[in-house]
Amino acid sequence: MRNLEGRVAVVTGGANGIGYGLATRFLQEGMKVVIADLDAADLESAAGRLGALGEVLPVRTDVADPDSVRALADATVENFGAVHVLCNNAGVGGMQRFATTSLATWEWTLGVNLWGVVNGCNIFLPLLAAQDEAYIVNTASMAGFTTTAPLHPYIASKAAVVALSESMAHEFATEYPHVGVAVLCPAYTSTSIRNDERNAPAGHVPRAQADPQLEELRDKVNSDIDQGVSPAYVADLVVAAMAARKTHIFPSPDWFDRWQDRVDRVRKQLD
Secondary structure: OOOOOOOEEEOOOOOOHHHHHHHHHHOOOOOOOEEEEOOOHHHHHHHHHOOOOOOEEEEEEEOOHHHHHHHHHHHHHHHHHHOOEEEEEEEOOOOEEEEHHHHHHHHHHHHHHHHHHHHHHHHHHHHHOOOOEEEEEEOOHHHOOOOOOEEEEHHHHHHHHHHHHHHHHHHHHHOOOOOOEEOOOOOEEEEHHHHHHHHHHOOOOOOOHHHHHHHHHHHHHHHHHHHOOHHHHHHHHHHHHHOOOOOOOOHHHHHHHHHHHHHHHHHHHHH
């Protein structure tokens, strides 16, 4: 998908981080952009800044709620008439051991990271398929390929998004050949994901309270995030990947060594 000018993009988690970077780059390409986010204040602030670059529609959305995602789709069509690019990007993180992770935290994390992608793909597919050309970009993570950190709900959700995206790309190659599917797999990226608990539902116990023994590790990870690649860099790769009809986008290819470590550990079980 090379020509983005005049087309319409929907970006969930669009008020901050990678989503904001994608929205910015799409506007620079001449697209009309819908940014969806759960945090109303962040959403309005982001829309105000992005509005200087082009047409932006902010829509408060809970991606874990299919009715909310349907309302997002309806608002997009009502205002812009079509959808050409869907970025299922909203996500939450987490650094916590399995035994300290409540079911409420599991449901919240999977609801946003996995069901948010499923809801977006399911509800927007008819709109995307109606276009001459369209693209779905699902944000996963290199954590979807590595399984050693205490990030259990996060890793499980991101691994599922990788598998879902790959299987959709395979199916769509014949079922919807004009609808591309890519999975975005960033590693450390300079975002505010550490603040994800501000939107956590009732029942979620703050990680620092539920698992205080991991405070030093969380601080180290947050420092690595702060020093990670920029959302603007990730957005550049996404635009280039759509133009090249890629199915995988890797902003941090050096993490392939960690992926290989996992493969090697598994292969040793054959001995």
